[in-house]
Structure formats: structure tokens, C-alpha cells
Amino acid sequence: MAQTVFEPWEDPDQKPLIQFRNVTKRFGAFTAIDNLSLDIFEREFFALLGPSGCGKTTMMRMLAGFEAVSEGAIYLSGQDIGPVPPNKRAVNMMFQSYALFPHLSIWDNIAFGLKRDRLPKNAIGDRVSEMLKLTRLEKFAHRKPHQISGGQRQRVALARSLAKAPKLLLLDEPLGALDKKLRQDTQFELMDIQEKTGTTFVIVTHDQEEAMTVASRVAVMDEGRLIQVDTPARIYETPTSVYVADFIGDVNIIEGHGTKSGDGYDVTFAEGQPVLHAKTSRDLGSAGKCYLAIRPEKVSISAEKPEGKTNLVKGAILDIAYLGNLSTYHVKLASGQIIKAQTANTRRIARRDLTWEDEVWLSWTETAAVVLES
Secondary structure (H helix, E strand, O other): OOOOOOOHHHOOOOOOOEEEEEEEEEEOOEEEEEEEEEEEOOOOEEEEEOOOOOOHHHHHHHHHOOOOOOEEEEEEOOEEOOOOOHHHOOEEEEOOOOOOOOOOOHHHHHHHHHHHOOOOHHHHHHHHHHHHHHOOOHHHOOOOHHHOOHHHHHHHHHHHHHHOOOOEEEEEOOOOOOOHHHHHHHHHHHHHHHHHHOOEEEEEEOOHHHHHHHOOEEEEEEOOEEEEEEOHHHHHHOOOOHHHHHHOOOOEEEEEEEEEEOOEEEEEOOOOOOOEEEEOOOOOOOEEEEEEEEOHHHOEEEOOOOOOOOEEEEEEEEEEEEOOOEEEEEEEEOOOOEEEEEEEOOOOOOOOOOOOOOEEEEEEOOOOOEEEOO
16 A cells, blocks of 8 residues: 655645744844744644754744733644743744753653643653653663763654643754764654654754654745745755755855756856756746856766767866765866766775866766755
8 A cells, every 4th residue: 555645834724833923033133033823733744944043943932922922922732822832832942952851850851841730640650651662761660861872862862752742842952962873863862752742843953864764844944934844755855945955954055157958058157168058847037147056976077088968077086085975076177167077986995996186077867956046
């Protein structure tokens, strides 16, 4: 049986769980969020991504009720949550510091919110057991936070946040304190837990890799505005601006002058360099300044001149970054432009036939480059 693709944002009949409607947030003369509108759907794992100071944490704090909206409104399940105090919202927030109680056991940390809600003892016991099982912490139930690892403490904070079954869980840089390997492992655990519980997760992060790994959709932000909201694949493969192309992953940006030609554009970019061609359905008008965004893994590198290539440039290897599974070659063209080409190291020993200062040819297909206006 074919699995249904989860894309509620493509279905006009689906009602969003969260709606930001023309939301502005000012701190004195400074505008942190600028007339922002956004829909987030039930069961989504949604990522707010951007550099420090772009407004992503402010958005999260307004959702949690720690900041008031200056203009506009935020709706949760169709209700304006502006007047609703933080403790009355069906929203929970997991902080980067985890904020666990050091004197309480793991069991009591998870039970804390349930006890405050005066739930019956057996209901608390059942729910804590369920959360311990979900986060694979059963054998640590009677330990204190200092007696377990950073990754386990992260899972305790998650279990405590989910114990009250919120409609929405907000995660503020939740994996920032973990080392890279543990962070990668925990990303998959988070995805698994989110899927099992069906809770809507909104995560704030400045780590592009993390957002691209965990999220169903990513909102790339800059200076209080949404630059692009889309699935990770579309943001990577079809960015709508140079900012997004440059912010997500590694990319070559070639600035040039585009002239409409057949099914795309001919792009001149430097004196003495060949005209490049890119297929696109985007219309830049008859001619004008444009940018080509090309991912390094889509650029082929060879010592010999390949035949029959549309986009073919020559340069010298300036630098080589060996990353184990990949090698990235930084190639300087005669114009001074540096283009990166990436190759997979599929053999046991990386090929050493290309080295520093070698003259090489770079090529890519007509569909490899994304044509952008700005």
C-alpha cells in the first residue's frame, strides 16, 4: 500500500494549527518581527532557521506567551491566544539549558507538571511510565540529573515537556549543548518521538543541517521577515533568493548578465569567459543582472577537457578540502572567480590524480544552476 505523503500545506481544506497574521513585534524603536504571516499545521515538525538576531526566538516567545504581540494576532486552533496567559496555553517550551530540577529524580522531574495540575496519583504514574518508555529512560528513573549524560538529560527535558500532552511543543536550540555525533543521533530520536506522539513541534535553530534533517518544512528568516518557507528539499534545490541559496549548505554564486534564450538564459559573467546557459521557468524579463546558484556536488571536475558540455570553464586548483567521504576542490578561474566542485570518495584511498595548482576543467548541466534575480 502506498504511503500518503504528509503535505497538509498543499491542501486548501486543511486548517492550520498555528496562524501568524500580520504580526509585528517592537522593542522600543527596534522592529524584531516585521508584519509576518505564517501557517503551521498539526503534526508538523516545523523549523525556524536563521542567523542570530533574525527574530526566530522572538516568534517562539510570542507563541509561548512570554512576549506580547505589538500588532497583528497569533491563533492556535482558531483562537486568538494574545489574551491567554502562558500557563493556560496548550503549549509547552523546552529550553536549551533543559532547566531540570537537580534535587529531583528523573521520575519526579517528568512528573512535576502533572503533580502541579493535581492529577490522580495512578494517572501520574501511568503517564510518567509512558514518557520514560518513549524516551528510553526507564532504567534511569531513580537517578538525579547529574548522574546521567547530556544526551539523557536532553531526553528527560523532552519527556517532561511532552508529559502534559501539549498541542504544541516549542524547542529552543534543544541540541546546542550536545557534541556533533550525539546531536546527529538525537535528531533522529526527536523525529521518531514527534512521529509517535503526533505533537506539533516548532524548533528554533541556527544549524542548517539540523533544520534540514528534522523538519517537514523550514522557514528561513532574516531581520524579522520570512525569506522562504518550504520543504528542506525545495529550499536546497530551488532557493528563491541568493540569501537562501547562500545560507543553506555550500553553493557557488556567479553574478552575471542574463539574456533570454530558448528555455532559459544565456549568462555572461566575466571577460574572456564562455557564455553559460541555464534552463529555468523563471522569467527575469528580456535581460538584466542575475545570479546563478550551483551546488558544488553538481559541478564535475576533470584533468582532460570533456566533450559536448554546455557549461565548461577552465581554472587551476587553489585548495582541496578532504572530508573523508567527500573532497571539495576550490578552483580559481582566469577571471579570479573561485568555483567549488565536490567529488565523492568512493574508493578506499582517495584519488590523488588532481592536486594543488593543477589546471582542470569544470562543467555542469543546463539544469544544475538555479537562476536568481537577487
